[in-house]
Amino acid sequence: MSFDDDLLGEVSRGARALVVCPDIRGMRYDLDADSRLREAEGLALAIGIEIEDSFVLPVREVKPNLLFGAGQVENIRIACEQHEAELVVVDGALSPIQQRNLEEKLSRKVIDRTGLILEIFGERAATAEGRLQVELAHLDYQQSRLVRSWTHLERQRGGFGFLGGPGETQIEADRRMIRQRMGRLRKELEQVRKTRGLHRERRERAPWPVVALVGYTNAGKSTLFNRLTGAEVMAEDLLFATLDPTMRAIGLPGVEKAILSDTVGFISDLPTQLVAAFRATLEEVTAADVICHVRDMSNPSADAQKAQVLRVLTDLEVIEGEGGTSSIPILEVWNKWDLLDEERAEELGDVAASNEDIVAVSAMTGEGVDDLLQKLGEMLTARASVHEFELAASDGRRIAWLHAHGEVLEEEEAGEGDDGPRRRFIVRLNPKELGQFETL
Structure with missing residues (x-):
């Protein structure tokens, strides 16, 4: 499912864009400003947008009507003119009013972080459940922006029952249709979850243990999954390359057969609509016998990304309390070893060698993978x-x-x-x- 018509309007893949990362004074962020800007660029690239320029914009005081100050908005407009950008990506949550006003001031399409991630999820979701979750999250996001939509569009909108033409009556009708559609989607999702619950129960009765790969988005989980299973799961250098749980059987030392599960990547400041919508895809993690936390050790924000993943595992009650113990054994897989310089590899290698819960690997080259398989086998048989x-x-x-x-x-x-x-x-x-x- 793609939501090009609803979120990006006339702007399509290959659109020339300006990426702006607001750095709001007093707001706590999981990542520093530069890391957030790189992540925003990665999100834009994942949907095929061409980035003409990107920058962090300090915000001393949030303006309710525009987010940015008038002078900053003018600077953004000038940058758009200079780079011939037709789209502005704001790495933050914009209210419908802010989004509408920015579009009027800039004379360009504006999309915020939530809309951008929804668009990526819409393209990538492959399973019935994934598609339902994306559509539900999209409708939740869209219903608050109906006024903004009718201000701009005089065309028929496809996909969710929109009809052309402005007017309060039409907006109310669309709100009612959206609510009805969301109700039907929730019922369909509940049925899909019940079916998956039955499948999980069947797997739990089966003799094979489950190993779940988790980690920050683009940490290399799918590349590692493919390396271990010989499968061909989508594994590109893109954020959110995997959105649906994928499972394959693998053999491990001392274990006749195990099930390896690849899960959706975690990300900082995930839009609230998606936190609820995608929680079910992470339920597979709670049924695992061992969790492999795959980390991109070449990323300067690796520690902050780890903290975000542990926060999500705490929300899932896999980990009890902040800094608490895990109900499921967790093995840290320090990935992308081939991208480290010699000094950094030596430094991290000493840490990994002294910690039995860490294995250093390169999913791309296969370095350390045999050690990982050996360790997983030991962990799965340790409680025998x-x-x-x-x-x-x-x-x-x-x-x-x-x-x-x-x-x-x-x-x-x-x-x-x-x-x-x-x-x-x-x-x-x-x-x-x-x-x-x-x-x-």
Whole structure:
């Protein structure tokens, strides 16, 4: 699904744009101004926009009607004229009034961070759930901007029941249609979530452990996923290259089979509409046996990005409280090792070597991947313990299951029982396997 008509209007891929990153005095940001500007540029590039110029603009006091001061707006307008930019991307949340007024002052299309991310998500969502979530988030965003839309457009708008022509009656009709559509989408999403819940329960009953890849957007999760599985998941040097959970089976040392899950990337200041809409795609993380936190160690903001990821995991209750313990083992995968200079690689290598919860890799070159697989195998088998079972010799199904999924250390005859000859087994199983065996 693409929302070009609704968010970008006549502006299409390849549009010449100016990227402006407001730095508001007194506001707390997850990243510093330069890092936020680079991220904003990455978001624009991910949708095919051509960046003509970009800069940070300090904002001493937020103007309710424009966000920026009048002089700053004039400077933006002049920069647009100089670079022949037809679009202005503002890396922040604009109110409908601010967006409308900026467009009038600049005589150009203006899109804020929320609209830009929604556009990317609209292009990238591949599964039914992903598409529903994007459309729901888009409608939530769009309904507050109907007045602004009708101020500009005298054309039929496709996709969500918009009809051409200005007027209060039409706006109210569209608001009603949007609310009705959102209601239907929520019902469809609930059904999709129930279906996915059933699939997750089925996987939990299956004998295979789940390893979830998480990390900041563009950290290299999909490249690593492809390296480990031989799959061809979209893995480009773009923000939000992956938006839907993808799963593949892999083999690990000491583990016959494991399921590797690639998830949506995290990002700072994610629009509120998308925090709610995309929470379900991260539910896969809460069902994992091990979480691999993939980090781009070549990024100067790697520490701030880590803090953002841990904040999301805390919101998902994977981690208890700020700086608390994790209910699921977390392995840090320090990726993009091939992009580090020799001094930085040596410095970080000493840290990684002294921490058993860190593995250094290059998903691009394959360096360190064998060490990662070995470590994952160790983590998945670490909680295994030895158990003793006595079964009827005729209970072929359960005996076969023990041989297929556990490590049978000893097997011998155990005399006669009411159900005939019996056999005794000493088997090493992890807690998940034990629970599955007990339900057979």
